Amino acid sequence: MNRLTPFLRPAVLRRSSPRARRRYAVDTKLPSQQQPSFYKTFSRPIFKVALMAIFTYQLAYYGWTRLESDEIRADAAATISDLEKRIEGLEQAKGKK
Numbered sequence: 001m002n003r004l005t006p007f008l009r010p011a012v013l014r015r016s017s018p019r020a021r022r023r024y025a026v027d028t029k030l031p032s033q034q035q036p037s038f039y040k041t042f043s044r045p046i047f048k049v050a051l052m053a054i055f056t057y058q059l060a061y062y063g064w065t066r067l068e069s070d071e072i073r074a075d076a077a078a079t080i081s082d083l084e085k086r087i088e089g090l091e092q093a094k095g096k097k
Helices: 006-016 034-096
Strands: none
Touching: none
16 A cells, blocks of 8 residues: 555645636536526617617617708708899899890
């Protein structure tokens, strides 16, 4: 028994060594039991964020189109008033002849 002790002792020390194996906090794969709990936990917040993003986009799009249509109407009104002034000027010039 005395002859085996030197051979067994290093094996026991190697197993209890803290450097033997590191355990990382992040595994590459989630166990199949954790996936449903992930979706159960985070599906509502993800849905809310997506809904708010869509709402924000639609609001910005509505504002942009509203401003664009107001600008087009203002340009059309300015063009019409300019043409009316030119017509009045031409009618007055024709009436003086």
